[in-house]
């Protein structure tokens with residue numbers, strides 16, 4: 281059952297959209313025009329909207345715009361396929377040319393101490409191939425981006441990094457956490473640190489870590505996992521300098537997430553106020569990377585205010601990393617009912633809790649006891665909020681909390697049981713990943729039982745939700761590597777024998793599914809079908825992607841932790 285107050289026909293009709301908007305560049309605006317023409321010129325199946333916003337200019341913008349105005353001067357503004365293709369070839373460098381391949385600085389074909397628990401030769405050979413994929417995903421920004429940033433939507437970054445793969449040609453924020461986990465299993469510590477250096481440089485420039493390193497991603501962030509990245513690297517390397525460099529940046533990031541737009545106050549039954557976080561993009565127009573599609577979705581809204589509010593929901597959903605899912609929809613069968621900004625998400629708040637614990641830990645390392653004390657206090661306060669706002673005793677899960685429409689950040693909302701979204705999503709189990717929760721054995725055992733009976737555990741891993749919405753990619757039957765990892769790691773860290781058994785079982789299913797799909801298709805995938813072992817996932821507004829940074833990272837991490845015995849077969853059973 282969904283939360284009760286979800287379903288007026290238009291969720292955007294009440295107050296005016298009044299949130300902040302970060303302006304974009306003239307190049308992005310122009311490329312949106314080019315993308316719109318491509319949308320009208322090509323068949324939908326042959327067209328990826330992102331390819332057009334990733335083009336870089338061969339000549340200056342104003343001359344290129346004039347040339348485009350010339351070919352668009354037809355009666356209805358349409359351009360023939362031939363003229364369009366000639367124009368693209370003459371005036372642009374193709375998408376991806378501004379990120380150049382670079383040999384990772386610390387890659388070895390078989391690093392010393394690589395996955396010691398993987399004894400099965402077949403699995404070991406495959407793991408080495410996955411390890412070898414780091415060479416394919418390693419990129420640095422071309423000199424043209426540094427010298428002429430005005431010709432590119434790609435943003436300059438100081439050092440080489442890793443991209444997710446395929447259409448995702450640039451660095452992404454939360455993907456980087458699982459890429460780093462994989463790099464650590466691959467003993468590529470310097471490459472892992474370089475990724476953190478790049479993200480800190482974005483934070484220094486913009487005040488927050490961008491969704492990705494593109495001019496069109498400057499209006500939002502993504503699930504905040506920078507502190508977790510630093511923690512994992514420090515844990516392996518003991519690099520205190522990295523911690524010293526990261527701490528001021530993390531304090532800045534903490535401020536960003538606790539600024540007015542990202543926080544709401546909930547007043548609970550015991551008269552306590554809890555400040556909790558939400559996603560909220562600083563944008564109320566179509567997402568430039570998908571603007572032709574976003575405009576079509578928004579066409580059902582007749583007034584500008586409704587459109588702007590819907591666009592803000594689209595961008596805020598992209599900030600959540602779960603773009604798109606019925607999780608954010610007041611009416612699960614109506615995509616335009618997205619209401620991400622009026623939800624307090626369980627996983628975002630778990631990431632904030634982790635950030636508080638990590639910052640306290642780093643502050644101790646650098647000897648700043650006052651900061652350590654403040655952040656420990658903040659973590660205990662948030663833990664209380666989890667119990668009071670998100671925890672659902674009957675379900676044995678933490679669930680998202682829906683705000684009432686028109687909620688203003690400064691005004692506390694009174695907690696109501698009916699505002700807990702009781703639909704089952706994999707995110708309901710993400711708090712297990714946080715040590716404050718996974719160290720509580722009775723709690724873990726309750727949540728484990730709830731996970732076992734939730735319907736999410738499938739042949740090939742954990743499903744994202746129970747709803748097969750057909751066109752959403754963060755729903756059933758898709759399974760995503762990050763989700764498998766956080767839940768498995770949370771269960772595995774606990775002292776409960778049953779929870780640890782479940783963790784191993786999920787990890788093995790996931791490894792098998794990845795292996796069999798790899799053998800069939802020759803590649804690692806962005807998402808998998810958890811109903812059918814060995815099949816990759818589908819749905820959403822772009823074609824399924826391969827490569828793939830976080831999937832590689834998670835499978836290497838699982839293999840490092842759980843290994844694979846010599847005589848255990850790896851096929852789907």
Ligand SMILES: OC[C@H]1O[C@H](O[C@H]2O[C@H](CO)[C@@H](O)[C@H](O)[C@H]2O)[C@H](O)[C@@H](O)[C@@H]1O
Nearest residue numbers: 444448452455491567569598601602603
């Ligand atoms: O172009 C559509 C969306 O693409 C990105 O989102 C998806 O890919 C990311 C990279 O793997 C991943 O971080 C995210 O969770 C995926 O949903 C992008 O981040 C979105 O902003 C963009 O609208």
